[in-house]
Amino acid sequence: MGGIEFGDRVLPVVALPGHPGAAAIGFEACVRPALRAMCGHRTRERDTVVARAAQGWSVPAGMVRPTPVILDDVDGVAVATPLPAARLSVTDLARADALVWSGVQGLQVAAGDQVRCAYWG
Numbered sequence: 160m161g162g163i164e165f166g167d168r169v170l171p172v173v174a175l176p177g178h179p180g181a182a183a184i185g186f187e188a189c190v191r192p193a194l195r196a197m198c199g200h201r202t203r204e205r206d207t208v209v210a211r212a213a214q215g216w217s218v219p220a221g222m223v224r225p226t227p228v229i230l231d232d233v234d235g236v237a238v239a240t241p242l243p244a245a246r247l248s249v250t251d252l253a254r255a256d257a258l259v260w261s262g263v264q265g266l267q268v269a270a271g272d273q274v275r276c277a278y279w280g
Contacts, residue, residue: 180247184225187258187279205277208257210237212272220265227255228276239276255279 162169173190175182192203210230218224227247228239239259242251257276259266268274 178246179249180252183249183252184247184258187225188223205279207275207277208237209273210239210257210276212268212270212274213238213240215267215269215272216241217268218261218266224261224266225258226261226266227251227279228257228259228274229254230256230276237276239274252279 163172164170175185175190195203208230210228213231216226218226225247227242229242231238231240239257241259242255257279259268259274259276
């Protein structure tokens with residue numbers, strides 16, 4: 160985030176990527192928490208649920224990345240199924256119930272592993 164001088168004030172400016180999916184994730188990761196903090200909200204993150212992975216997936220190390228998942232209730236247990244996307248699309252984000260965020264260390268998930276899912280939308 161940067162700013163533009165406007166008279167005696169500095170107005171915040173946010174630049175997001177041009178790809179719609181990347182812009183939505185950039186907003187979720189950086190802008191939404193900043194706006195909530197500026198508005199005085201104590202919590203900046205979305206509610207989460209721990210779910211079991213329906214199938215395995217991996218995210219390469221080196222950056223923080225979201226994996227969009229669909230959540231289902233199977234016999235009273237939350238189950239997260241990843242949406243297969245080589246490039247995060249708006250369609251995948253619209254279908255997703257939650258996002259699983261990986262850290263810079265990467266993420267290796269096996270079927271049955273527990274993952275923390277941040278509710279989306």
